[in-house]
Amino acid sequence: MxxxxxxxxxxxxxxxxxxxxxxxxxxxxxxxxxxxxxxxxxxxxxxxxxxxxxxxxxxxxxxxxxxxxxxxxxxxxxxxxNNVSLELNVDFSPKFVVGHVVSKEKHPNADKLNICTVDVGSETLQIVCGAPNVESDQKVVVAKVGAVMPSGMVIRDAELRGVPSSGMICSAKELALPDAPEEKGILVLAADSEVGSPFTN
Incomplete structure (x- = not known):
């Protein structure tokens, strides 16, 4: 919600x-x-x-x-x-969390995309990522399905060039962080960042 x-x-x-x-x-x-x-x-x-x-x-x-x-x-x-019979069931778990890129492999149908397996603590997600600097064993910021980006975009389950993707590995710019670099690339966190912990800017 x-x-x-x-x-x-x-x-x-x-x-x-x-x-x-x-x-x-x-x-x-x-x-x-x-x-x-x-x-x-x-x-x-x-x-x-x-x-x-x-x-x-x-x-x-x-x-x-x-x-x-x-x-x-x-x-x-x-x-x-207002006589509306609708029961709200809300997931209060954080939608922006620290993830660990467990593996990265080339997308079979797109040169600039990679298929990443990302551990977010409570589950492991498959995320298609186009960032040039994504590598296995990185700690990253993951916007889970249902997250609302600062731009207003809602993260949804998607399929990119035939490969399912659940969530997004974020750049500093996408997170609207101050002094975010202009060049493309995800935000890489410190190696000791705790997987699954909420990310707050």
């Missing part, structure tokens, strides 16, 4: 994304201050908007909003007040 506000562009609306999948066709259902967006195929809610959001959840800056149990409880209350 990802939560955004954009008062300047959209107004006093809280935009809640429930899944990283994008259904081909959607249906819209409005109840009070809540507009549900459902996948036409199976009727499952994929997102919803809460209008007059500040009177429900208070003031928040524009952009992606950090999820806390308190905020999720407030949003659940808004749904109930």
């Amino acid at each position: 990802n939560v955004f506000m954009n008062k300047q562009g959209v107004g006093d609306v809280l935009m809640v994304q429930l899944t990283t999948e994008r259904p081909e066709q959607t249906e819209i259902e409005s109840k009070g201050d809540v507009t549900l967006i459902k996948a036409s195929q199976n009727g499952e809610a994929v997102a919803f908007n809460i209008f007059n959001a500040t009177q429900y959840i208070g003031e928040h800056a524009d952009g992606s909003i950090d999820l806390t149990p308190e905020l999720v409880a407030k949003i659940q209350e808004v749904l109930e007040k």
